[in-house]
Amino acid sequence: MTISPTPKRAYDLNFARYVYENIDGGERLRMCMQCGACSGSCPIGKQMDHGPRKLFMMIRAGMKEAVLTSNTIWNCVSCYNCVVRCPRKVPITYILHDLAYLAVQEGYEPAKKADNARFAKAFWWSAAKYGRTDERLVTGKYYFSFGIGEGIKRGLGNQAIALNMIKTKRMHLGMPHAIKAKDELQKILAKAAEIQERHGKGA
């Protein structure tokens, strides 16, 4: 699904303007002066295709596909070093996370495959369904998102850890814990989705 406009030539501003107006924190992005304090303070900058500084310039340059397929948006660990240091108060972490969400929505392959995306989906599934996260369900759902064979392999690989967690009562056996009023939670989530819809963002 295509949500944001796709630029046809270099420095076509339609995608940049979409980001300014729709991405969480995007309205401050226009103030970016490309100083590079963000990329310089990023602890995992080396694991990124592009640092945040360059990614933001790519947004301006209309390089939508390169932005939404980069691993930058998935590898951010939310340490907020860059946000603290940004002289122009750009909420870089928010922007990266919301760009990741946009990439998922628009169905880019790297977004589908990204580890973080799989884990986030499993986490959300558990949280939305039970009002709590259950270690077994979240990890199970995450592992099996790679396929049945890979799921079993990963599960067995972490067997020792799981047993230790059970022993130290970090993980329990039996029915998953759930909150009492699950239907109330569903109402809250439905309301949140409605608000988000009203603010012009996709589901």
Place this chain on the structure above:
Amino acid sequence: MEKKIGAYLCSGCGIGEALDVKALEGVVSKEFKKPVKSHECLCGEAGLAVIKADMEAGDVTLPVIGACSPRVMTDRFMLPGMTPIRANLREQVIWSHPAGDEDTQMMAEDNMRMMMTMATKVNQPVPFTEGEFSTTILVVGGGYAGLTAASEASKAGHDVLLVEKKAALGGNAAGYASIVPSKPPYHDPQPNPLPKLIEGVNATKSIRVITGATVAKTSGMPGKFEVELSDGSTHTVGAIILATGFRPYDATKLSHLGYGASPDIVTNVEMEAKLKAGKVTTKAGSSPKAVAFIQCAGSRDPNHLPYCSSVCCSVSLKQAIELTKADPETMVYVIYEEMRTPGTTEEFYRSAQEAGVIFMKGKATKVENGSGITVTVADELLQQDVPLGPLDMVVLATGMVPNSTDPDAPAQEYGAELLTADINPYPAEGDYKPEPSVPPGGPLLNLQYRQGPHLPMLADGFSDSHYICFPYETRRTGIYACGPVRRPMDMGEVHEDAMGAVLKSIQVIRNAAQGHAVHPRVGDLSYPKINLNACTKCRRCTVECPFGAIDENEKDYPVVNPTRCRRCGTCMGACPVRTISFDNYTVEMLSSMVKAVNIPDEDEEKPRILVIACENDAYPALDMAGIAKHQYSPFIRILPVRCLGSMSLLLISDALSSGYDGVILMGCKPGDDYQCHFVKGSAMAKERLSKISETLKSMQLEVERVTMVDASIADGARLPKVIDELVAKIDAVGPNPFKGF
């Protein structure tokens, strides 16, 4: 009035504990046979009362005060009568040398000897106040700078003569739709203040506006300039403000950026005209939807203007903001190498970012005109070549060329050779040396000066001044440059600059009428007097004067224009027959001071090294060394001079023949980035010093004995080390064989 010298010694601030004040008194009373008194706090009321009582009784007219540095407590020791002479016993003796030491005491005694000798040699200066002095201010140039200057000068109570070359007032600023903000919150373009200013100037009776005229000839000196205009009228004015502004760089030389290839490739000046007309349209008549600004078009480019014009970035910001305001859908790009937004224009830059202007860091390498314009940008942030287009318009941000000459007037042959490269006429190996070049056009004021019709200018064509300390000063006293002729600046800066130049003009008018010098020797009443009987017409004084103060008469004798003079004494140092002197400053006086020092015998192993220190930088730096309690060799004897340019070579040969083991000259940095308060005084000293080796050889002395050191006012920590090193070096050469002769 008979000169009566009396010495006063202060024993406060630790002087009494560190020195034997009684012995110092003895130097004055026994060696100089003059009355001497000491007090524990000379700058206090009780101490001053002692001096004042003697002066009122008529026993003393010239006090010699042995206390702190002459640079402090000047207001306390401002006494009626002659300016007191101060011997520095605190900063340069007890604060920089061990207390109670024999060598420290000797240093203090020699300081007293030097200053007592000085007192016997100085005379009360008689100021130059001959004839009438005009208080009218001539403003050349009727643009924003000139109009502001005229308006401010009239507000300060001066009559103003405003001369504009064009038929109408306004200059470049008349074409501006709006201006870069100079008031908080520095967010939006401000309305052009020019129309109101013109209205005000036209309505002011004390401002006489002459349009369609230029200055044909200027002679005279501050307080009495005789100015002839191209319309034939003549005027007497006290000071001149030069506000001839700038012209935009010739865009026809920018064909590599597409200028001329399409009517939609315009300069910032042309864009401003479109904005002023109300609606920006392309040649085809539509509103532009995509516009790129190319910064540094012909600027910071060795093939065009080598310098940054400082305002083009903020002008592009302003025009970009106006374009996005007119249509928020317009895509506006600013292609820059470095965004230069000095001071508050940084806020304006943010404002443009908020408006959605896109900034691309890189260089525009190609501008092609096909269906729409395409600019290829070597994008530094993306590390790739980006074709930007199709664009509807391209704006070239061109820089400023100073109107240091009148480009419409024919160039004059005479004086052109003096325009450049005279600050550093004798560069050392590796020094930056500007190519002697003559900017096109005729002189603005056509000065009838010995040193040519032009105002000296820097290699880039801007008017030369002591940039940091005295920005409005040109190198012709009484003529003050303001606005972009001095350096590139925006309207807000021009406003301040014009006010500064007005204040400077008022200063020179008032000082000249009283025979006072203007900066940096403000209030100095002396001026050079030349004994023409001894003059050999060698012309060194007329050529070397940094300010063109000395002309030549029809018999080739030098003629001093006293109010042009800044009292540096470069002429005095230059004169080979030492026939130039000031009432209170002569070669003979300095020479006697040098000889007043006691030179110990060779076997005492106490070398004596003369430090000739510039009063403006080196001397205060030595004071600061003392304030910070940095210690240095007690074998030096410091002789303050007005400028190293006033140092005659005689001083060095006198010092060496009277037994000093070496001489250190401390002056400001010479050269293109000079720090000399008198522009080229230290360069002249350097030049003279290059000739000393022959003198030394003829005396059979080693060249190492004489050294020149660049000193800036911030060198308080460095100079003590330099002194110690040089003293060790001179000591290694061995004692001066002339000792005791």
